[in-house]
Amino acid sequence: MQIIRTNNHRFYYSFYASNPAVLDNNNTNPNFKATTFKPFIIQKSALCLSELNEQTKKSLFGKFAQRLNTPNKPVATLAKWVLCLGTASLLSLPVKGFLTPNMDSTPSSAMSALDGVKQKGEIVIATTKGDSTVFNHGDIQHGFGHDIADRYADRLGVSLNLKVYDTEQEALNAFKAGDVDGLLGESHEGMASVPLACNADTAKKVSGYGLNASTSLVFHTKDNSLVQHAKNFLCSPDELAITGSTARFYDQTLLANEYSDKHFKRALKQRLPLYKTAFKNGAKAHNHDWQVLAVISYQESHLDPNAISRTGVEGLMMLTQDTAKAMGVKNRTDAVQSIQGGAKYLEVLEKLYTDVPDSERLWFVLASYNMGPNAVKRIQSELNAKGRDGNSWAEVYGYLARNASKNGRYVQCMHYVSNIRAYLESIKTMQV
Numbered sequence: 001m002q003i004i005r006t007n008n009h010r011f012y013y014s015f016y017a018s019n020p021a022v023l024d025n026n027n028t029n030p031n032f033k034a035t036t037f038k039p040f041i042i043q044k045s046a047l048c049l050s051e052l053n054e055q056t057k058k059s060l061f062g063k064f065a066q067r068l069n070t071p072n073k074p075v076a077t078l079a080k081w082v083l084c085l086g087t088a089s090l091l092s093l094p095v096k097g098f099l100t101p102n103m104d105s106t107p108s109s110a111m112s113a114l115d116g117v118k119q120k121g122e123i124v125i126a127t128t129k130g131d132s133t134v135f136n137h138g139d140i141q142h143g144f145g146h147d148i149a150d151r152y153a154d155r156l157g158v159s160l161n162l163k164v165y166d167t168e169q170e171a172l173n174a175f176k177a178g179d180v181d182g183l184l185g186e187s188h189e190g191m192a193s194v195p196l197a198c199n200a201d202t203a204k205k206v207s208g209y210g211l212n213a214s215t216s217l218v219f220h221t222k223d224n225s226l227v228q229h230a231k232n233f234l235c236s237p238d239e240l241a242i243t244g245s246t247a248r249f250y251d252q253t254l255l256a257n258e259y260s261d262k263h264f265k266r267a268l269k270q271r272l273p274l275y276k277t278a279f280k281n282g283a284k285a286h287n288h289d290w291q292v293l294a295v296i297s298y299q300e301s302h303l304d305p306n307a308i309s310r311t312g313v314e315g316l317m318m319l320t321q322d323t324a325k326a327m328g329v330k331n332r333t334d335a336v337q338s339i340q341g342g343a344k345y346l347e348v349l350e351k352l353y354t355d356v357p358d359s360e361r362l363w364f365v366l367a368s369y370n371m372g373p374n375a376v377k378r379i380q381s382e383l384n385a386k387g388r389d390g391n392s393w394a395e396v397y398g399y400l401a402r403n404a405s406k407n408g409r410y411v412q413c414m415h416y417v418s419n420i421r422a423y424l425e426s427i428k429t430m431q432v
Contacts, residue, residue: 112223112225113181113219113220113223113225113226114156114223114225114226114229115225116181117156117158117181117226118156118157118158120158121158121159122153122158122159122160122161123152123153123156123158123159123160123161123181123182124161124163124179124180124181124182125149125160125161125162125163125180125181125182125183125184125217126163126165126171126172126174126175126179126180126182126183126184127145127146127162127163127164127165127171127183127184127185128164128165128166128167128168128170128171128185129164130143130145130185130212131143131144131210131211131212131250131252132144132145132211132212132215133145133146133184133185133215134146134162134164134184135425136164137289137291137424137425137428138289139358140358140359140362141162141164141359142359142360142421143250144196144206144211144215144246144247144250145184145185145196145215146160146162146184146359147246147250147393147394148196148234148243148246149162149184149217150357150359151239151242151392151394152217152230152233152234154389154392155233156229162184163180168185168186171183171185172188175218175220178220181219181226182217182218182219182220182226183217183218183219184215184216184217184218185215185216185218186212186214186215186216187214187216187218188218190221191218191219191221192218192219192220192221192224192227193216193217193218193219193227194216194217194218194219194227194230194231194234194235195213195214195215195216195234196215196216196217196234196243197213197215197240197243197247198231198234198235198240199235199240202240202243202244205244205247205248206243206244206247209247209248209250209251209252209253210251210252210253210256211247211250211252217230217234241398241402242394242395242398245394245397245398245401245402246394246397246398248397248401248414248418249393249397249414249417249418249421250418250421251418251422252422254418254419254422255422255423255426263302264298264423264426265430267298267302267303268298268427268430268432271302271303271304272294272303272432274303274335275294275297275303275305275316275335275339276290276294278335278336278339278340279291279293279294279297279339281336281339281340282339282340282342282343283343285340285343285344286343286344286346286347287347288343288346288347291424291427291428291432292346292362292424293317293339293342293343293346294427294432295420295423295424295427296317296342296346296366296369296420297316297317297339297342298423299416299419299420299423300316300317300318301315301316301317301318303316304316305333305334305335305338306333314332314333315332315333315334315335315337315338316335316338316339316342317338317339317341317342317345319332319338319341319342319345323341323345324341326345327340327341327342327344327345328341328344329341345369346365346369349364349365349368349369349373350365352364352368352373352377353365353368353391355391356391356393357391360391360392360393363393363396363397363417363421364376364393364396366416366417366420367396367413367416367417370412370413370416370417371409371412371413375409376396379396379399379400380396382399383395383396383399397414397417400413400414401414
């Protein structure tokens with residue numbers, strides 16, 4: 001029998017109280033010498049006493065040592081002291097600390113990746129710029145991969161921190177070093193990944209819009225909590241539908257047509273210089289990006305100040321009579337007045353969507369510019385009433401796509417905002 005292997009003081013108390021001979025120094029069995037048991041008692045008691053304050057420790061330990069050194073004391077008394085000291089140690093612990101787990105003391109290795117992300121309130125994803133990942137204009141990020149990753153962050157209840165690296169290798173190095181929670185891009189062998197288009201039908205749609213259907217959210221293999229959670233979200237029927245409509249919005253084939261591409265570039269080269277100063281002045285006066293004004297004008301009139309539509313809107317920014325009057329425009333075919341009026345109207349629309357995320361607000365403003373703010377607000381209200389997020393452009397665009405066959409204005413609006421998005425990315429890439 002090896003006494004020192006067990007920590008059960010109650011066992012020692014009951015056993016040795018009824019068998020005092022085992023600790024008798026005169027016992028002939030060397031395995032049960034008091035000299036074997038005494039050092040053990042002192043060792044275990046010292047551990048128990050570590051939680052006591054210094055004053056109590058000195059008092060109790062002094063008395064205990066005195067009794068141990070007193071010959072011929074009944075074993076039951078010694079055992080009782082061991083038990084009492086253990087009980088005293090437990091009672092000296094704070095009740096709250098004893099009953100409530102201390103989260104700060106939990107080893108990080110014991111926490112799942114999913115719980116870790118939720119606890120810190122953000123998910124950090126490494127990526128690179130690309131048609132299928134993210135596009136930056138100023139401080140604003142958008143893109144097919146960005147928008148889906150942002151929706152996943154919303155599902156987690158955290159913010160998205162998308163770190164954009166210059167090269168795929170740099171992003172991969174940050175991922176391997178553990179500097180980020182995940183990676184947005186191509187998956188590599190040995191990685192746990194979830195394709196944004198997680199089934200064949202959605203992948204076909206994504207590819208049809210000129211996007212990379214292999215773009216994935218990639219997580220560390222040491223813990224599958226995030227990858228499983230992301231898979232459950234991205235592969236749900238509702239989310240697959242949103243992924244398909246998001247791919248449609250970020251259609252990369254809009255300028256793939258040779259005629260469209262040449263026409264756009266020719267307008268930027270020949271016409272834009274005539275009005276560039278006016279766009280910059282209008283943008284400065286109403287807190288806009290001048291290139292946004294320029295591509296709206298291209299979509300509306302192809303940068304023609306004398307353009308007139310069948311419905312009676314006219315000028316570079318194609319203002320209606322009522323809007324022009326409200327914005328102080330007296331002559332809609334005057335390029336400077338039209339640009340100033342359009343810029344002022346955009347500022348009015350932006351104030352209607354201050355509760356929409358910065359990265360998505362422009363799309364709401366453009367939709368309102370095209371079919372009126374009341375129509376957009378109705379869609380938002382309907383989405384909210386169904387428990388969906390009316391401040392999410394993916395939800396609004398998805399609504400337009402689902403109901404396009406019922407309302408021609410929805411089709412027009414989808415093309416309108418998608419085209420301007422494509423023109424904006426193109427003009428910024430060209431650094432005009």
